[in-house]
Amino acid sequence: MILPVLLGVLVVAVAATPLLDRGLGRNAGWVLAGVFGTLAAVVGAQAPAVLGRGETLEFFVPWMPTLDVGLHLRLDGTSWLFAMLVLGVGALVMAYSTRYFPPGRRTGFYGLMTAFAVAMLGLVLADDVVVMFVFWELTTICSFLLIGLSGESANRPAVRTFILTGLGGLALLAAVVMLMVNAGTSRLSTILAETDWQASPGWSVAVALLVILAAFTKSAQFPFHYWLPDAMAASTPVSTYLHAATMVKAGIYLLMRFTPVFGDFPLWNVLLIGTGLVTAFIGALFALQRTDLKELLAYSTVSQLGLLVAIIGVGTPYALAAAGVHTLAHALFKASLFMLMGVVDTRNGTRDIRELPGLWRAMPATATLMTIGALSMAGIPPLLGFVSKEAILDAMVGLPGEPWVGLLVALGAVAASTLTFAYSFRMVYGAFGGSPGTAKHGEAGPSYLLAPAVTALSGLVLAFALPVLDPLVDRLVLDTTGTAHESHLALWHGFNLPLLLSAIVIGLGAVLAWQRVAVDRVLDRQLVPVQGTQVFEAAYRGVIAAGVRIGRLTASNAPAPYLAAILLTLGGTAIAVTLGRPVVPAQPEPTTRPTDWLLVALILVAVTAVVITRSRLAAVALVGVVGFAVALWFLLLGGFDLALTQLLVEILTVVVAVLVLRRLPRAFHPTPRARRLGAGVVAVVMGVAAGLAAFALTGRREMSPASEYFLRNAEEETGGTNVVNTILVDFRALDTLGELVVLGVTGLIIIGVLESARLNHGRLPEKVAGFAQNVVFSARENSLIMRTVARGLGPVLTLLSLYLLLRGHSAPGGGFIAALVGGAGFALAYLAAPAAARARIRLPYPRLIAAGVAIAGGSGILGYLEGSFLRPLHVDIPLPGDGYYHFTTALIFDVGVYLAVIGVLLTALNRLGTEDDIHAEEPLGPGVESTDEDDPDSEDETNDEIDEGTAAEPDLASPKGGRR
């Protein structure tokens, strides 16, 4: 039970960060550091069981049982190591952040960092490939957001990081799918243990390549290494966490996880060792070039990750033991170096070694700690980094196969390590050596140095307590290679080849450090012709340009040509199929009733009129008639709810359409006769096809089993007697939730569209000076009846809508209908107002939409109490006197529906109904009090009358008349 608690506590911490941030500002980090530290202690307390006795903690809750995907969590030695890094380094980084940032609130930072920890912890604990993939993607998203926190300049780096690591995520997804399909389960440990990797070599190679691609993008291996220095735009605590314990370590973790199966694939060995060494070398080389300490450290991370990938690629028990120790050593020294670099940066306002004075005297503690970290990085005894580097060299020399291959690989590592020595020296000397200048602020306080001191000193202390690490290493080797291993980590192994190699590294490195001026001269140039970010940007632009070019092949702003082609093909096919297979089953029962013909006639007349008319207003009204006819159809077919919904939707559509229409020309754009003829032919073909298909292919069977089931069991299972409503909110509530989201998004898009493109004010009414003061044209007087009616009707409509909402489960009604009735009330209030500016219903409509979707989704989460998302719960509440009120959470769901629909309606009314501000504020004159604007209805009449009465006013009668 410990594993879900770890994740759960962190999730709660994420949720609590806004409060902590508000109350404590940057000091919220102390609280979070406490939480992380406690969790780390809890994980640490599992060491005797997991590492000592070799147990494995597991946890399981079903998630998608039908797909056999579940929240499988598993803690073995490998997971233990990475979990400790995530939590331990996380605690220290949180503590460090409280001093790194200036006082004040850190909006979002702590929440995202904690979320990042959740993602990373979930990733290393997941024993289900789907869950693992989800967490993998979460780390990508969190890192994108965290990098993006740093402001404008970090935008492109954040996007580049996201796209590149997202690409790797897709590779992992492909691998996950292939593994799941093959194994028939999503359980990672089962997949790793039971898949027959020899059965289909091509398949295995494909999976291996995908896993490698995912890991390489995440862990910044050549040629994807550039994203890591690019992501330096992030703040130092973020970089520390990214480099030392999370993100890039995710790739390392993935490679370790898959070592049991791929460890002896030659392809795996060659790719990992080759790429790893190349990355290690160029990373170190670039690091040696940098003057910016942060950049130097970023390239150093690239180099160290290369070394880790290479040693994992060796794949022997000794290699994995070395990889485990080096992962730990790297996390410790890299975390301290990053944090100390941040200290130098904040105390001096620069982190460029050309600008930093010799800080040795001014910041002695920082200098000492940084030297310890750098010594560990350079692999100098007696530090943990020395032990791990020795172990790496030892394992490389022992590479199975020809001895010279192992030696060659080890020499590659020696080359990279030599450069590492050189840049470690460059970093320390650059920051602290040289002529002592006056530091701006002097030494940092103890609370600032606490976290880096812990990591740096751990690297020193652990080197003298190496037996402590033996059980961890043994367990990790067992996890990753399946071999029992007994490691004896020690500072002194006697005179052997690795020691000689280490000596060479130190000797050559010292020479490079001594000759640093010459080295700088050699390296002070562009080493490679291109930079990764430039390649990325070129590829990015190229993809977009290619898309534009392909799109242009058929692009036209008019939709008709595309549509005609599609529709004709569709119609032709439909007719051909229908005519080609005339065998049509007989209808079991007659489906036509005499009254139906009335509706057919009504639809025919209305549609014909719509097609013929050239007036926009008439067309909208006629389409309304069509809608009413369709509503009647629903009524005849037994759909009470449908008919009601259709009717209300029709009314509201007309209201919204009228708001839109008054901004547009009066008549439709003219189309030439030939075009109308062509469109007519296509339309008739389509109509005939659709009619024939509907006649021949539908209505020729008995009731479907699902319908039969709903009819017979709805009441028993849901307590509702309105079967359609129970389907919407009980049986298929997920579909309705999806629909709700679509609705909500529409509302937001409307706001977005109108924010980005100014509302068209084309045909808003022009004040006619002569008439403006005439009472006949006064909006206020004219809307009197409407207002009176609205005043009485508004509350009734509101009550009615609430009533419909409450009874929806058992009688016609429900969230949609209730909201549409309520919306009609708002529309009435809107239309009755004498001025649009006054009619604005001042409810926060975007919030209503959000609240609706949230309530509906939240009521779904309640369903987990009985086992699954959106499962309605039922309670019978006894009423005073006699009887019960049947309450179900489906009602809460319906309330969500109600709010979202109301929100969208208000959005449309408010956004489309607003007047031009100039119009709204224009005073009319002394005679008429405060009626700034004609309301939409009377305005149309005004114009109509002018049309008929005074033809001499061509400006108003013409479609383009009006203000603009």
Next chain:
Amino acid sequence: MTLALSIGILVAGGVFMLLQRGMIRIVLGFIMLSHAVNLILMSAGVTSRRDAPLMATADPATAADPLPQAFVLTAIVIAFAITIYMLTLAVARSDDDTEDPS
């Protein structure tokens, strides 16, 4: 038969409007097409039984098919949302012309 005829008429009208110039006509065409689709959904159920499926009063043996009704109810609301959105697009520019002036 009658349902199929209504569908045919609505599709023909809707398609004709879609192929015209100007956003409003396209929106109106869209509305009519969605009516047609909703009727097709209804037609896919059992249209010979037409009692409202309100089980407080109805008999399961004669009540209308509830499944297409649930589909259509969802479809109506979604179509409404899209209609409003398309109407917004019609006024987000100076004119609702969908074709380059030739």
